[in-house]
Amino acid sequence: MPSWFTNLTVGQILAFSLGVLLVLGLFVKLWKTIRPVWRGVREFLEDWRGEPARPGVPERPGVMTRLHTIETDVAELKPKVAAIDHEVHPNSGASLRDTVDSIQVELREHIAQQQG
Known part of the structure; x- marks a missing residue:
């Protein structure tokens, strides 16, 4: 030692x-x-x-892969949302909303004629 x-x-x-x-x-x-x-x-x-x-066990994608998927999905949805937006707001008479408003006015006039 x-x-x-x-x-x-x-x-x-x-x-x-x-x-x-x-x-x-x-x-x-x-x-x-x-x-x-x-x-x-x-x-x-x-x-x-x-x-x-x-x-x-399935793959678990990382944050950047998920973010890319979200961005791709949003890019695909934008034209669809724009088309829906066009249809539900009054515009030059070509939207679904304009058609419904027109039918509503005609229906009120028809009801008024029937009651009057």
């Missing part, structure tokens, strides 16, 4: 052991605090990147 080791007193060995235990205890406490935060960060990153398909 090295001479420095054989020259240690019981107090020095106890102090060293206590120091090691204290450092380990602090490390465990710190790890218990950091671990849930790290788990959340890891889950966020997994969701961001997505996961490839595995046997029995």
Whole structure:
């Protein structure tokens, strides 16, 4: 054995052991605090990147893939929404709304004639 080791007193060995235990205890406490935060960060990153398909588990696309899908779907819906908007607002007489308003006016006139 090295001479420095054989020259240690019981107090020095106890102090060293206590120091090691204290450092380990602090490390465990710190790890218990950091671990849930790290788990959340890891889950966020997994969701961001997505996961490839595995046997029995479908692919989970990442955020950027999902965002691209949403943008594509919105681009496809814009003309349809514009067509619906055209039909439900009064305009030059070519919309469904104009036709319904015209029928309503004619119906009121017909009812007034029948009652009058």
